[in-house]
Amino acid sequence: MAPRKIIIDTDPGQDDAVAILLALASPDEIEVLGITAVAGNVPLSLTAKNARIVCELAGQTGVPVYAGCDRPLIRPLVTAEHVHGKTGLDGPVLPDPEMPLADGHAVDFIIETLRKHDSGTVTLCPLGPLTNIAMAFRKAPDIVDRVQEIVLMGGAYFEVGNITPTAEFNIHVDPEAADIVFRSGRPIVVMPLDVTHKALVTKPRNDAFRALGNKVGIAVAEMTDFFERFDKEKYGSAGAPLHDPCVTAYLIRPELFSGRHVNVEVETRSELTMGMTVADWWGVTDRAPNALFIGDLDADGFFDLLTERLGRL
Ligand SMILES: [Ca+2]
Numbered sequence: 001m002a003p004r005k006i007i008i009d010t011d012p013g014q015d016d017a018v019a020i021l022l023a024l025a026s027p028d029e030i031e032v033l034g035i036t037a038v039a040g041n042v043p044l045s046l047t048a049k050n051a052r053i054v055c056e057l058a059g060q061t062g063v064p065v066y067a068g069c070d071r072p073l074i075r076p077l078v079t080a081e082h083v084h085g086k087t088g089l090d091g092p093v094l095p096d097p098e099m100p101l102a103d104g105h106a107v108d109f110i111i112e113t114l115r116k117h118d119s120g121t122v123t124l125c126p127l128g129p130l131t132n133i134a135m136a137f138r139k140a141p142d143i144v145d146r147v148q149e150i151v152l153m154g155g156a157y158f159e160v161g162n163i164t165p166t167a168e169f170n171i172h173v174d175p176e177a178a179d180i181v182f183r184s185g186r187p188i189v190v191m192p193l194d195v196t197h198k199a200l201v202t203k204p205r206n207d208a209f210r211a212l213g214n215k216v217g218i219a220v221a222e223m224t225d226f227f228e229r230f231d232k233e234k235y236g237s238a239g240a241p242l243h244d245p246c247v248t249a250y251l252i253r254p255e256l257f258s259g260r261h262v263n264v265e266v267e268t269r270s271e272l273t274m275g276m277t278v279a280d281w282w283g284v285t286d287r288a289p290n291a292l293f294i295g296d297l298d299a300d301g302f303f304d305l306l307t308e309r310l311g312r313l
Helices: 014-024 044-057 106-116 131-139 141-146 169-173 175-182 203-211 215-235 245-252 299-310
Strands: 004-010 030-037 065-067 122-126 147-153 188-191 257-262 264-266 277-279 291-297
Touching: 004 014, 004 106, 004 245, 014 030, 014 044, 014 215, 014 245, 014 299, 030 044, 030 106, 030 245, 044 065, 044 215, 065 106, 106 122, 106 131, 106 141, 122 131, 122 245, 131 141, 131 175, 141 147, 147 245, 169 175, 175 264, 188 245, 188 257, 203 215, 203 299, 215 299, 245 257, 245 291, 245 299, 291 299
Parallel strands: 004 030, 004 122, 030 065, 122 147, 147 188, 188 291
Antiparallel strands: 257 291, 264 277
16 A cells, blocks of 8 residues: 655654654655644744754655744744753754755645645644644635545543643644634544553653664653653653654554544633533534544554654664
C-alpha cells in the first residue's frame, strides 16, 4: 500500500517533536507532505523554529516547514511555557536550524496541497490549537470535502482538563477554531487526554530511548526528562504523557488504539468551561456521531513501535 499522505500542523513542544520524528521515521506508512507551524505551546516564531530543529535532528531537511497563524481566531494567545520551558523544546541542547522556512503562509500551503492532490488522499494531523486548519476551511470551503481524515490531539472527557478544570490546552487556546473543525463533517479521530495520559514514559521506557544510542534517541530521552517533571508533580504520574505521538502512531498501527464513535461538540460560550469537549460517550443525546473518540491504547505496543522507529533515524 502507498504511504498515507499527511500534513502535520504543530506547535512544538517536546511531544510534538516526538510525533514528528515518528512520522519521519516511517516512510513506508507515512508521507509527510509538509509541516505547518501554529502558535500554541510557545509563540509562532519558536514553533516555526522548533519544527525545523526537529527535521534537522531527523536528518530530513527536504520537508517543507511553513509558518502559520500567530494567534487564535478571535482570542489572545495562551501559551504553556510552564510545561515545555522557554524554548518549547527545553531539555536537549540542539543547534539552531539552518534550513529556511518555506515561502508562503501555512494556511495557503494547506489549501493548495488539498486542491493539488486527488480528493480524499490527504490526511490532516493537527497537534496544536486548530487555528491554521480552521482558517484554511474558512478561506477555502471547497477543500473541506477533499480531506481524507483529520487525526488530532486535543480534548478530554474522563480526564476533563489540563489547562483549566474542564478544558484541554489545544482546544482551550482556540475553541472557535476547534468548533469549526468538529463541525466540518469530515471523519475525525480524536486523541484526548483520556488516552494520552495512558501513554506514559516510565523510566524503563525512557532508558530504552536513551539506549538506542543515536542522536534522536538521546534527544528524546532528554526532552522527556524535562517534560516529565510537570506531570509527575501535577498528577503524581509515573512519567510524561506522550500526547501528540498518539496521532502519528495511530496512522501506523491503528489497532493499538480503541475508542467510540460519538458526538463531540466544543464549548465556545461559557467562560467557566470554555474549550470543553463535550463528548457523548454514553450516547445520551440524539446528536449525530462526528468523531472517533479514543479512550485506550496498548501502551507497551505503542512504546515498542516508537522505540523501534526512533532507532531508524
Ligand atoms: Ca502540540
